[in-house]
Amino acid sequence: MTKSSNKIFLKALQGEVLEQPPLWMMRQAGRYLDEYRKVREQAGSFLKLCYNPELACEVTLQPIRRFGFDASILFADILVVPDALGQNVRFETGEGPRLNPITNLEELKQLDLSKVDEKFNSIAETVKLIKAGLPKDTALIGFCGSPWTVATYIVGGQGTVNQAPARSVAYSDPEFFQALMDILVEASIDYLSRQVEAGAEALQLFDSWAGSLPVDQFECWIIEPTVRIVDALRAKYPHIPIIGFPRGAGPLYSRYIEAVNVQGVSVDETIDPKWARDHLQSKVTVQGNVDSLALMAGGDALKRQVDMVFEAWSEGPFIFNLGHGIQQFTPLDHVEQFIKLVRR
Ligand code: CP3
Secondary structure, three states: OOHHHHOHHHHHHOOOOOOOOOEOOOOOOOOOOHHHHHHHHHHOOHHHHHOOHHHHHHHHHHHHHHHOOOEEEOOOOOOHHHHHHOOOEEEEOOOEEEEOOOOOHHHHOOOOHHHOHHHHHHHHHHHHHHHHHOOOOOEEEEEEEOHHHHHHHHHHOOOOHHHHHHHHHHHHOHHHHHHHHHHHHHHHHHHHHHHHHHOOOEEEEEEOOHHHOOHHHHHHHHHHHHHHHHHHHHHHOOOOOEEEEEOOOOOHHHHHHHHOOOOEEEEOOOOOHHHHHHHHHOOOEEEEEEOHHHHHHOHHHHHHHHHHHHHHHOOOOEEEEEOOOOOOOOOHHHHHHHHHHHOO
């Protein structure tokens, strides 16, 4: 028996059909928790929190202590990668991320793969601390953003409507955009490898803006770079399961799991769980997909969504989660209700 065999999150990712499905929530460490807001204040800024191993470990463990989720997720951000590569990244309170946009080959010279050591190592240190502090049944997930989603922030300089700046430049200057993707593929492999070496037991690739691309662009900017990352990691760490999250991909979820060698796929709330059962769960473990706004509403709305997931997915391997991250103003008793409904 391997050491991981008592962790139901990892069992589900190995394809086991369990009596009790594992549960965790995307963005489970964050501003809906008082104890997070305190530590965030103490750290001074969001990025300082990400690069402070003791404090980042503390906020990772907070939701585990409070709710006993079956998996923890490293506390960091997808924008750590451009930051470590040398782009200036800031998080301004109440406004989300701000970056000095990189939009052509000349500006791309700012990104330097040899600069990443200090920042990536600090994140790896956090992983080690979390691993040492976790209960024995709780798994540890490492993550990064997928190149497409990270590129939407690098090019747009912030969250953008329909990801128009990145989509436009990918058409008008494919040479630049491909060079940017190549750097992000390399950086992501390096970053995730360090997380695995430090103790991450599974990895998730967040492609939050996968939903904005037509099929030919989905193929070059989502499938192709993601395959390169997953194949490189699979070759180095065959035992580490990987979850893909091409949020908003609709029917292209099928194409994604056909092309990318993932063990799990995280399904957003717009996907019918029955469709996911028929098209995805026969090939990989499915994760999701309760609407984070149903969680915020609580009560019957939440119960209906949990029932839908149980009804559709109970015959195969699955992991309970939200369709996207938890909302900041979610009442804690609704999280408690969610846990009770799942662990019935
Ligand atoms: O899930 C977790 O608990 C782990 C930590 C985590 C964060 N961000 C912490 C965070 C993870 C996995 C992410 C991923 C992330 N970051 C994504 C992909 C998932 C998704 O939500 O779509 C994206 C697109 C980002 C980029 C990002 N980071 C944005 C757009 C913002 C601002 C929006 C917001 O909610 O404020 C962030 C900030 C951020 N990342 C916060 C946290 C807890 C809030 C910052 C704060 O404390 O002030």
